[in-house]
Amino acid sequence: MAHRKNSKNIAVVTTYISDYIFPRLIQGMDRVLTEQGYSIMLKNTGNSRQKEAQCLEDILTKDVDGLIIEGTKTALPTPNEGILQSFRDAGIPMVFINGCYDGANDSYVLMDDVQSGELLTQHLIDRGHTQIGGIFKSDDIQGVKRYEGVVKGMQKNDGHIKDDCILWYTTEDVRYLFEGSMDEMILKRLADSTAVVCYNDEIAAKLIDVLRRAGRRVPDDLSVVGFDNSPFAGSQLYNLTTVTY
Numbered sequence: 001m002a003h004r005k006n007s008k009n010i011a012v013v014t015t016y017i018s019d020y021i022f023p024r025l026i027q028g029m030d031r032v033l034t035e036q037g038y039s040i041m042l043k044n045t046g047n048s049r050q051k052e053a054q055c056l057e058d059i060l061t062k063d064v065d066g067l068i069i070e071g072t073k074t075a076l077p078t079p080n081e082g083i084l085q086s087f088r089d090a091g092i093p094m095v096f097i098n099g100c101y102d103g104a105n106d107s108y109v110l111m112d113d114v115q116s117g118e119l120l121t122q123h124l125i126d127r128g129h130t131q132i133g134g135i136f137k138s139d140d141i142q143g144v145k146r147y148e149g150v151v152k153g154m155q156k157n158d159g160h161i162k163d164d165c166i167l168w169y170t171t172e173d174v175r176y177l178f179e180g181s182m183d184e185m186i187l188k189r190l191a192d193s194t195a196v197v198c199y200n201d202e203i204a205a206k207l208i209d210v211l212r213r214a215g216r217r218v219p220d221d222l223s224v225v226g227f228d229n230s231p232f233a234g235s236q237l238y239n240l241t242t243v244t245y
Helices: 022-035 049-060 081-089 113-126 141-156 171-177 183-189 201-213 231-236
Strands: 009-014 039-044 066-069 094-097 107-109 132-137 166-169 195-198 223-228 241-244
Touching: 009 022, 009 049, 022 039, 039 049, 049 081, 081 094, 113 132, 113 141, 113 195, 113 223, 113 241, 132 141, 132 201, 166 171, 166 183, 171 201, 183 201, 195 201, 201 223
Parallel strands: 009 039, 009 066, 066 094, 094 107, 132 166, 132 195, 195 223, 223 241
Antiparallel strands: none
């Protein structure tokens, strides 16, 4: 499809819009684009690859000058590579945020998730923790990289991570993992840990709820740290140690 140039429209596709840190991200994009005379066409995928395909196919029918996109399930091969190639073929520049697909040669703006994991791990080690567990997301590349950072941080201090102390989950698992029925399993998996690195502040909040239901205190019984310095870290988790996004 031929696209009209200089439409002054930029498509923005994120996994979520109104939750967690996404309002701040979108506000920042909107501010910069508005200052430059552009308008945002905003869509979200819910981290569903089927919905991502629908969003991208719809955008291809519109006149846009560029695409800012947060990839969906970026730790896994994408079935939407053909649609993304259509953007490249049409000369529509793409910039990925937060995570990008393996092997793609597109522009991206990413947090250094590995270094962030190392920083949190070193912080815990400096405070005397030697048994560190974790809860990480397996279908987004950020989760894999943050775990890699924890592993590197432990290795630099001649330590190691026990596989039994790491919980992996996918987007679809969250609703079941923390609603109460899995509390005993979570606590058993983390029983040998004195500190837990969580994929983000939202997961840290959910873990702290699990601990509270079991009558355990943070940080007296278990230290919990997260990523993103989100509103969770301030309002719901007073004094949570977290890496600023």
